[in-house]
Amino acid sequence: MTAQPAQTAAPSPAELVARYDGRAPRYTSYPTAVQFTPAVTPAVYRDWLAALPVDEAVSVYVHIPFCTRLCWFCGCNTRAVNRHEPVSAYLGRLVEELALLEAALPGRMTLNGLHLGGGTPNTLSRDDLNDLFRALRHVFRFTPNPRIAAELDPAGLTRDWVRAAAFHGLNRASLGVQNLSPQVQAAVNRRESFEEIANCVAWLREAEVQSINLDLMYGLPHQTLANTLDTVGQVVSLRPERIALFGYAHVPWMKSHQQLIDTAALPGPDARLEQAEVAAERLVGEGYVRIGLDHFALPGDELARAQAEGRLRRNFQGYTDDPPQTLIGLGASAIGSLPQGFVQNAHQELAWTKAVGQGQLPVARGVALTDDDRFRSDVIKRLMCDLFVDLAAVCARHGRDPSELSAERAALAPFEADGLVRQSGDRIEVTEAGRPLIRSVCALFDRYFEPEGGRHSKAL
Known part of the structure; x- marks a missing residue:
């Protein structure tokens, strides 16, 4: 009898992680921000804006770099404040940047989507919201039902703020949850209860916000399979239309506050993979459609429909069904995407403020495609x-x-x-x-x- 060659066993998940889990971009753009250089100047940006077809719709991203607390896992451009004066002063500069943008655009363009990110947009007061939307509606012609979204921190959200934002058209919202284990929350300086999350969701539902996303994370210090699944179970009881499941990116050489995280408490690569996969399995079992790398949506949500119809896109806010090819960024560190390339405003708030105050578009770098x-x-x-x-x-x-x-x-x-x-x-x-x-x-x-x-x- 001829001996049969021994079959090679399929690699285990741990082996696959060891082989392929190197460092890689998140690919919210290509080329990625690593390739951005100062060669894209305010003058270059002004030329790119002037060349936009005036009859094409655009989307707008507004960056609000303030939080009432600094979460140690955060990779965003933000800072904690305990007074409102810096926020109001920043909003004033945003309105000035919009005036500079208006002068550079080829005409009054149509706004199809607006995303308020940060940081924490709900650090804006109701007066701030009024001023921002007044300026936006002066510069842009809003479509009849534009996508207007905001990233929100449950700790500072109020029912009145939700009502004020809904008055201006808020119809999509994202709440940061991450993990509901008190031990995990203490390890990343972010404490909130499920009841607080549920209240926020109820206010958004009351205001007829059509699509609610809850952000979850895996790979946080002291995170386990048990507290991951417990968090998922509580979150799905609220039936948000979307859930994002992100891996914690530990980059203390880029974000100094991450040095406050106990690296010994971070799960290893195998544990991270297991947390991600069991959470994904539970979400799919609860009726969510898996979207790309790290998003989930109920079948009737626009994101799931966009994936099914081949319309899904990816930009600096993640996966989106927003169709415009042009995204205009406003605020410190905001990134824009135009047919000619990518542009990024001055990252530091002080440099951005100085440029706007001098009547310059505050672009600091970018890349021509x-x-x-x-x-x-x-x-x-x-x-x-x-x-x-x-x-x-x-x-x-x-x-x-x-x-x-x-x-x-x-x-x-x-x-x-x-x-x-x-x-x-x-x-x-x-x-x-x-x-x-x-x-x-x-x-x-x-x-x-x-x-x-x-x-x-x-x-x-």
Whole structure:
């Protein structure tokens, strides 16, 4: 009898993490912010704005860099304040930046979507909201039912604030929950109860906010499978339309306050993967559709419909169904996306304030897109959004030949051998097993990516 070759056992999840969980960008843009340089000046930005088709709709992002508390896990550009004066002064400068923007635009353009991020937009007072929306409506013509969203901190949210925001059209909201374990919350300086979250959701429902997202995290200090599942169970009882499940990115060399986190209490890569997967399984079991890398939505929500119809997009706020190709950023550190490239305002609030006060568009850096950037961006975005890409279709859109990506496809061989990727003709598909490592797959198509650069968080 001829001896049969021994079958190689499939790699365990722990082995896959060890092989592929390197550092990789989050790919909310391509090229990523690492490639931004001062070569994109205020004058360049002004030219790009002037060239926008005046009859095309745009979206707007407004950054509010203030919080009433500083969460130690936070990777955002924000600072804690205990007085309202800095917030009001900042809002005044925002209105001035809008006036500078108005002078640079080719005319009064249509606003299709507005995202208030931070930081904590609900640090704005009702008077601040009135001033902001008055200025926005002066510069832009709002569509009849624009997407107006805000990222909210439950600790400072009030029923009156929700009502004031709803008056201005708020119809989407995101609440940070992260984890409801008191031990985890104490370890990251963010304490709140489920009852507080439930009250906030009730106020948003009362105000007829159509889509509510709750942010959860895995990989936080002292986080376990038990408290992860307990948090998920409580959150789904509120039936938010969307849930985002993010991995904590520990980058203390970039965010000094993360040095306050006890690294010995952080779960290892295997535990992080297990937390992410059990949470995802529970959410799918509760009727949520898995969206891309880290989002979930009820089947009737616009995000789930966008994925089903191939309209899902990705920008600096994550996954979105917002269709405009132009995103205008306002406020310190805000990033904008235009057909010609990406722009970012001065990161530090002081530098941003100084530029606006001098009557200058406060752009500090950015990157102009090349044809190759647009081509690779298309490949990466389709992988991030759909978990597959038809290279023949992408190449046809950009006048390229699929053979140009032969080296990248060859680099996929280990992923394919481990069951993370399937290739068939010109179609590349990321499997469910490969979903958690999609950023590592995308990095193979990133011409600028330096695996040893140390500029990014872990892929998982």
